[in-house]
Amino acid sequence: MDLRKEVTAAKLTDDLVVDILSRLTYKDFCRCKCAYKAWSAFSSDPDYRKKLPKKVTTGLLYQARDKSAIPLVSLSRDDGEIDGILADVPHYEHLEFLDCCNGLVLCKYKSSYTSPGICRFVVCNPATREWRVLPDTFVGTDSYRHTTILAFDPSWSPHFYVFNFSHSLVDKLEMFSSGGSTWLVDDKWDPEITFSWRKPQLFLNGMLCVQIDGQQVLVFEGLETMSYDILPYHYTIDLPFDSSPVNSFTDGCFDKSSGILHYALPDRSGRSIIVWTLDDYAHCLLHWTVKCHLNMEDAFGRKDLVYYDNGGISGASDWFWNCDYRILALDLERELVVLSDNKTMKLISYNISTGELNEIRDGIEEHRYYVPCYSELPAQEPSV
Structure with missing residues (x-):
């Protein structure tokens, strides 16, 4: 949005803006929220959100144990199960559903041509039928355990982030930002910080919150610095005592x-x-x-x-x-x-x-809550 349009929008009262937004389709409303962050706050206002367009499809993504297709189970009564939500993802022999966050989906994949010890990820937006392949990571053998988390919030930043925790003989943390072109590695990661892939997580106001063992929440902040090859900082907070x-x-x-x-x-x-x-x-x-x-x-x-x-x-x-x-x-x-x-x-x-x-x-089965996002994936950064 250019400066003149931004100034014009700033002159409108909230009531007028909500009245205009209420006339849009839900898809167009989502795009407006991504283009002008101040408008995204209306969705959290108890008075305004009743007037705004409602979501068409929210649901649960899951994958059967045989690693077959990744269907979406809709939570709308007038909408049945939608098969092949990731049908437009390039075909791979082994596509494993790992995580989803605010409309984006993270999968791990490999084919018969994938070299041993290489781990490959792809991030998809089912609503816009876009996908982006991440650079390879070299993690050893498939016997090593990993917890991989996707962080994305279009109202905060157009970029997404992937955290790959390795629980092997040498604990390390790999981090990727769509604003960069390489993985960052924290090879001094504290091995005492442990959690399972089922632990709850949330991306909020640029902070990644993950429950860890020991009744605590691990919080990452400063994710935007990853575009400049600077590791984000982290700390822990206690869960409610009771x-x-x-x-x-x-x-x-x-x-x-x-x-x-x-x-x-x-x-x-x-x-x-x-x-x-x-x-x-x-x-x-x-x-x-x-x-x-x-x-x-x-x-x-x-x-x-x-x-x-x-x-x-x-x-x-x-x-x-x-x-x-x-x-x-x-x-x-x-x-x-x-x-x-x-x-x-x-x-x-x-x-x-x-x-x-x-x-x-x-x-x-293990499910992840899915809400569609209609903002486009950020452009691929060129490799250095």
């Missing part, structure tokens, strides 16, 4: 609402989901407060949502805490929680407004 008894046995879920970090986890009885908010984060107060409780007892129609396994021959009878459900996605702005019901082996959604559960589909 979440620790349950955090040892199950994963919670992050969400961003009104630009603030939220964390959700079942309580010890399983009869409610507690949602905490990290208040006044910009002033580094780092204080978690309870935002709300979501009633699971009424939603499931029963109280017995938690059971215990014993700790072995000499272990306590109530050593291992188990819950009938697990939180897959939390979207407070759309008043939606996605759960996996381990008892019925179904995916279900919980409506925060009505307190009702709705069945999505059978099966509880």
Whole structure:
């Protein structure tokens, strides 16, 4: 957007801007939000967001254990399952779904021509049918364990970032920015920082937040410096103290609402989901407060949502805490929680407004929450 148009837009009142945006299709509205960041804040305003275009398709991406196609299970009642969401990605013999973030999808791929020890990634935007192949990384053999995370937020930056954590004999962290052309390597990565690929994560206001072992959140900031071959800095913050008894046995879920970090986890009885908010984060107060409780007892129609396994021959009878459900996605702005019901082996959604559960589909494979993004991928930077 040129300067003259920006000045003209700045003269309009918020009410007039929202009225104009409300007349657009959802796809055009998304493009406007990416072009002019001030407009993206309207989606978080409780009064304005009711007037703005709604999302057409939100859903859950997953891949079966046989690494077959990557379908999208839509959460819209009038839209069935959409097969082949990544149909336009160049064909590879082995395409493995790893992560998605704000409309972009990250996959690992290889073919019969891929040399041993080489790891290749491709980032795709299913909504615009674009894809971008990342430079090769040399990670050793496939027996090494890796956790790979995608970070992207078009309202903050047009660039995406990929973090590849290696849990091999030599722990290291590889980082890629679409604003550069090479991987950056932190070969002094602290091996004490460990987490599994299932741990919750969120990209918020230019910060990547990942839950790690030890009831903490690992936070990366300064990602924009990666375009200049400068490593971002990181630190840890503690999760809510009263979440620790349950955090040892199950994963919670992050969400961003009104630009603030939220964390959700079942309580010890399983009869409610507690949602905490990290208040006044910009002033580094780092204080978690309870935002709300979501009633699971009424939603499931029963109280017995938690059971215990014993700790072995000499272990306590109530050593291992188990819950009938697990939180897959939390979207407070759309008043939606996605759960996996381990008892019925179904995916279900919980409506925060009505307190009702709705069945999505059978099966509880690992899913990632998908929201379409209609901004174009950044242009490929030339290699030096």
